[in-house]
Structure formats: structure tokens, C-alpha cells
Amino acid sequence: EADIYQTPRYLVIGTGKKITLECSQTMGHDKMYWYQQDPGMELHLIHYSYGVNSTEKGDLSSESTVSRIRTEHFPLTLESARPSHTSQYLCASSEPGAGGNEQFFGPGTRLTVL
């Protein structure tokens, strides 16, 4: 079982609310990632970080923002949630070695915006 945690697991909120999805890992990994996944669809990378104070946008454009102040913590924030933000959000971490980039995933947060 990977030591990567996401809270909350489920969130239902109204349009216009500000939300923060939490992600923490206890493995000391430098690299962390946020993916968005709709039912039956592929994971899309929306943000990633190579370490403290490093954040980059992923391949899928997202209105969310992220921060990386501590190695173990990589929260994702939506300033004003909209129904189009309804999706599953998955956090992952990795410590690439010579053998590639196995990623460890959290259980995900299922967000519903009404």
C-alpha cells in the first residue's frame, strides 16, 4: 500500500466556492503530480512538481493552482468551483531512478460541483 494520502475522498459543493484538495506523501519523494480523470477516460496530467518551490502546468489546461512548500505536501486549489470541474482528482508521487518513473497514487478525490 502506497503511503500517499488524499483528503477529502468525496466532496460535493456549490458553484463559486473555493476548495483545496489535500495530498500528502510520507515517502520523501521529490516528484509529485496531479491528474484529472473522468469516468471511463484516461488520466490527464494537470500539474506537477519536481521539488519544493517547483510547480509546472501539465498537458491538460486547468483553472486550478498548486503549491509545494514542503516536500510531503502538494495541495490543489480551485478559487471558484464550477460544474465543469466535476471530476476525479488523483495525486501521485515518484522518485525516479535509473529504472524509470514508477508512480505511486493516492485514492483520489471525487469532486462534484452543483
Added chain:
Amino acid sequence: SQKIEQNSEALNIQEGKTATLTCNYTNYSPAYLQWYRQDPGRGPVFLLLIRENEKEKRKERLKVTFDTTLNQSLFHITASQPADSATYLCALEGGGNKLTFGTGTQLKVEL
């Protein structure tokens, strides 16, 4: 544009048989190819990784092949069990250690 294709239709097989899942890609030169398992409502779990210069990799009942001339990877589960029922995702690793995932193939192993 870069594309990863996995069978969108579910694969139904009988217990004890070998399941074979396909991952095809275009406009990619991946350094590594990975396979993950995802159960409903859960995050993916890493299974196997194969390098571009490797033809085959095995782990217990799992086998992965990687043919860079065909731009294809095959994922095999031998002696399949109902507990193997899940969605299996193919992921390609390119520059910057970032992964690009396919949509996955749902496997159902029936008694």
C-alpha cells in the same frame, strides 16, 4: 499528434485462461512503458515497467512485451482469477519523467 490506444471494449475471459491486453501508440518514442491496474473508485497501482531496449518482462503471472518497431506492448495475465478483474492502464514515459496514460481496458474474469 501523440496517441495511445487500448481496447475500449471490455475483455471477458474464463478463470484459468490467459488474458492478453494491447497497447498501441503513435508519434511516440518512449523510453519506458508501464502498466497499471485500477479498481473502481481507486487510484492506479503500478504493475510492471519495461524499457525501450527490452523485449519482455515477467513478474509472477504477469508478462509484458514491448515491440518498438510495431509501436505496441502486450500485457498478459496467465492463469487468470476473478480477483484480476479490473481496468488495466498502459502509460508511456517520455521527457521529464512524465507519464501519458491510455484509456485502459476493463478485464472481467468469470468463474
